[in-house]
Amino acid sequence: ELKVEQNPLFLSMQEGKNYTIYCNYSTTSDRLYWYRQDPGKSLESLFVLLSNGAVKQEGRLMASLDTKARLSTLHITAAVHDLSATYFCAVDRAGSGGGADGLTFGKGTHLIIQP
Amino acid sequence: SAVISQKPSRDICQRGTSLTIQCQVDSQVTMMFWYRQQPGQSLTLIATANQGSEATYESGFVIDKFPISRPNLTFSTLTVSNMSPEDSSIYLCSVGQEGFFGPGTRLTVL
Numbered sequence: 465e466l467k468v469e470q471n472p473l474f475l476s477m478q479e480g481k482n483y484t485i486y487c488n489y490s491t492t493s494d495r496l497y498w499y500r501q502d503p504g505k506s507l508e509s510l511f512v513l514l515s516n517g518a519v520k521q522e523g524r525l526m527a528s529l530d531t532k533a534r535l536s537t538l539h540i541t542a543a544v545h546d547l548s549a550t551y552f553c554a555v556d557r558a559g560s561g562g563g564a565d566g567l568t569f570g571k572g573t574h575l576i577i578q579p
Numbered sequence: 580s581a582v583i584s585q586k587p588s589r590d591i592c593q594r595g596t597s598l599t600i601q602c603q604v605d606s607q608v609t610m611m612f613w614y615r616q617q618p619g620q621s622l623t624l625i626a627t628a629n630q631g632s633e634a635t636y637e638s639g640f641v642i643d644k645f646p647i648s649r650p651n652l653t654f655s656t657l658t659v660s661n662m663s664p665e666d667s668s669i670y671l672c673s674v675g676q677e678g679f680f681g682p683g684t685r686l687t688v689l
Contacts, residue, residue, distance in 0.1 A: 497678045507680040566624040
């Protein structure tokens with residue numbers, strides 16, 4: 465059974481600082497997703513990572529994937545208040561064996577960025 | 580990217596009643612997924628709905644409680660049956676491997 469662990473689960477940081485959210489998963493997978501969720505809203509897709517060594521950047525956010533270590537990171541550079549949200553990683557079960565589809569989610573990282 | 584809409588966006592229902600949630604996509608997709616997000620929690624997959632076949636349910640979810648229809652390649656419904664307050668959640672549909680989600684249906688059961 466695919467398990468996805470995300471840490472930290474809660475992060476309070478100051479504007480201008482850098483930090484990294486980690487996502488570990490237990491079995492092989494073809495795709496890893498990062499999402500942002502604002503309170504009361506649906507999920508906003510941030511990144512889809514497809515291969516080992518993949519790195520994607522959008523603004524102050526950068527995501528990377530190491531399939532050998534089964535680890536993805538979401539790095540925040542020079543954080544600003546507008547990035548306050550909950551961030552989820554999710555792993556596609558399609559490549560993990562067993563014939564299952566759909567995503568398994570981490571528990572989410574609740575990020576608060578203080579001025 | 581696919582555009583996904585859901586109806587209703589939110590509802591407040593009485594215990595013991597049922598609610599059907601609709602998911603509409605602007606393009607044909609093979610796989611549609613239904614997820615549940617309980618208050619303050621992450622998302623959990625309820626079932627996979629493929630057109631022309633029975634939905635595949637995850638452990639802990641059963642067809643009698645969450646019947647799903649998939650009449651064509653752009654539409655699906657999820658019914659939450661015989662509701663209790665524990666069913667209060669956000670229900671979201673997702674399509675394909677692109678990982679896009681609909682806006683969700685926020686359900687409150689009194």
